[in-house]
Amino acid sequence: MKLKFINIFLIALLTFKILPFSLCFAFEDEHNSNKIDYSSDETKNEFKNLLENLFAQRNAAIVSTDTELLKGFYDLDIKVSLWAYESEAKKTQYLINWSEKQSVKFKDIKSIVRIRKVAEKEPNLYGVICDVATEFNYYYLDNPEIINKFRLGTNHYLNLKKQDDRYIITKEWYTDPFADSLDMNNIKSDEIREYILNQKAPEFTPSERIKNAIDYAHKYCGVSEDEEFIFKYNNKYKDHNPDGGDCANFASQILFEGGGFKKNTSWNYAGKEGTKAWLNAQGFKNYMVSSGRASYIAKGSYQQIYKAAFNLRPGDFVAYEKKGRITHISTVTGFDSKGYPLVTCHNTNRLLVPYDLGWSNSNIKFHLVHVHY
Structure with a gap:
């Protein structure tokens, strides 16, 4: 993005x-x-x-x-x-x-x-x-x-x-x-x-892999509550914001560094460079779904998906489509008191932000994707 x-x-x-x-x-x-x-x-x-x-x-x-x-x-x-x-x-x-x-x-x-x-x-x-x-x-x-x-x-x-x-x-x-x-x-x-008012936060106990993914996301999101890591990314990885965006790079890091997903020839990062599936928002979403590592929950406008969004769980991700292309990726890392999904991501750094905040234009479509840990 x-x-x-x-x-x-x-x-x-x-x-x-x-x-x-x-x-x-x-x-x-x-x-x-x-x-x-x-x-x-x-x-x-x-x-x-x-x-x-x-x-x-x-x-x-x-x-x-x-x-x-x-x-x-x-x-x-x-x-x-x-x-x-x-x-x-x-x-x-x-x-x-x-x-x-x-x-x-x-x-x-x-x-x-x-x-x-x-x-x-x-x-x-x-x-x-x-x-x-x-x-x-x-x-x-x-x-x-x-x-x-x-x-x-x-x-x-x-x-x-x-x-x-x-x-x-x-x-x-x-x-x-x-x-x-x-x-x-x-x-x-x-x-x-x-x-929304009639919902409540679900009972959810994350697996060890999902917990590690959440912890990694919160630590390196750039606006961490941990003062030691506020305004910091993981310096093992290049900040790709100047290249057009770092959202997919960070979503990939969360899955690899935290979630324990293995790299492969399609989804890979080495020497501060990565494949399209690792770095590109459209490529990341397509790879995760086509590889079987993830599957769709729903997609469409906010009015079409806001009920289905309550099925998202930490470790899943939301892809945002604009003008026919995925332009941003955010990882779900928590819920608020009504069970509303909260996302963490790079680009404009976010920590536990309601998934639709900042994405309310009528031309935005949401892709809600469940990740198979």
């Missing part, structure tokens, strides 16, 4: 060291050379605090289900800032629509920022590269005592320009976990909500 990137224009008001900051996203030439690398912990912490404030403000709009709160970040008299507001509001509204479809409410959302690099590109213009892990805590409306959670990972490249006592962000470029949902048709079905 090819990564989806967006350029955002944003003017945001933040509080940092009790000073007001104006933030604005704009298109810039990415090829400016860095002049000075500011690698001190003090400098990294300064920008870390600034960006964590920004993400906290965005998260608050989702929790409150009020996209009007986003207007406080923007100068709506400036066209590019207005466009940015409309883009962010659309993504926020998607999460609100999804939560209504799911009959859940977000309790809180928290973002962890790791600054990888701060460099002065020219006087008072700084380039910042950072990783962000955002944890969503939610509960079902009929059972608010039970909190479910998932994590999403994004990678950001920003330019920040300092003007007097303010920073202006002149560019933000990041992986967008909802790129396949911005044109979604709003799903508001009483039947879907009622069906």
Whole structure:
């Protein structure tokens, strides 16, 4: 699956060291050379605090289900800032629509920022590269005592320009976990909500192979809850995101490293390179089914498969079809309190995320596949 990137224009008001900051996203030439690398912990912490404030403000709009709160970040008299507001509001509204479809409410959302690099590109213009892990805590409306959670990972490249006592962000470029949902048709079905609310998590005891597969997925997904492994992949394998996507590579790793599946001439990886069945989403799905290592549970639109999805179990996988081709693979690694399948994957890194979140456009078809361990 090819990564989806967006350029955002944003003017945001933040509080940092009790000073007001104006933030604005704009298109810039990415090829400016860095002049000075500011690698001190003090400098990294300064920008870390600034960006964590920004993400906290965005998260608050989702929790409150009020996209009007986003207007406080923007100068709506400036066209590019207005466009940015409309883009962010659309993504926020998607999460609100999804939560209504799911009959859940977000309790809180928290973002962890790791600054990888701060460099002065020219006087008072700084380039910042950072990783962000955002944890969503939610509960079902009929059972608010039970909190479910998932994590999403994004990678950001920003330019920040300092003007007097303010920073202006002149560019933000990041992986967008909802790129396949911005044109979604709003799903508001009483039947879907009622069906989900009437479910419960199944009794499931994983075999040793499946447990090892789950543990591997959670350890190397890139947004691990284990602080030692957060923002990390398994360095035995090449990160194929720059080559077009790492989702099938990671799904294959889960089966081989964790699940104990044997390599063969069709499905193989060696020397940081792999076969099509190992690395390609379409090739992976086709190989798993045609080899007999997996079999179909169901396929179709969300409305066609959402009931069958409750038959998924940890170790199975979901393949996502767009325009006639499989573009993404996610491995099922758990359930939430209603038994809703949760997936873990690479590309935009996910840990125990509801399988349909970010895949709600009407042109997306789901392939639900059971793996024979």
